[in-house]
């Protein structure tokens with residue numbers, strides 16, 4: 001009995017850890033893309049530096065992707081094109097960006113290895 005309960009807890013744990021809006025939307029699609037989400041994040045961080053500027057520019061881009069705003073190399077865009085605007089609601093998009101930020105931000109956690 002105890003074993004079954006423990007098993008159930010472990011299963012639910014894995015289920016929930018994968019089911020946030022960032023995993024369901026961003027990661028799901030990006031796992032098929034050539035450039036990984038962590039590389040994209042660091043490009044945004046290099047270009048925009050502060051938390052507020054990174055989050056704002058991500059939000060703007062994901063709402064209205066455009067050739068003029070992309071940080072992707074033109075070779076990539078010429079080949080694969082610009083992504084479609086996000087279908088998420090404003091709130092879900094903000095939540096996904098917050099999770100994305102928390103996952104990859106480097107301030108305050110200077111450990112070099114990520115756990116995933």
Ligand code: HEC
Nearest residue numbers: 025026029030040061065069070071072081082083096100
């Ligand atoms: C349906 C597929 C799909 C979904 C869903 C998706 N992306 Fe993307 N994303 C792409 C593709 C394709 C590109 C490359 C083309 C481009 O940059 O416009 C891209 C580009 C990006 C870039 C680089 C933007 C730039 O400046 O060009 C970032 C950052 C990014 N995605 C983050 C996210 C985040 C965060 C989410 C979740 C809120 C998300 N993506 C959801 C397919 C997707």
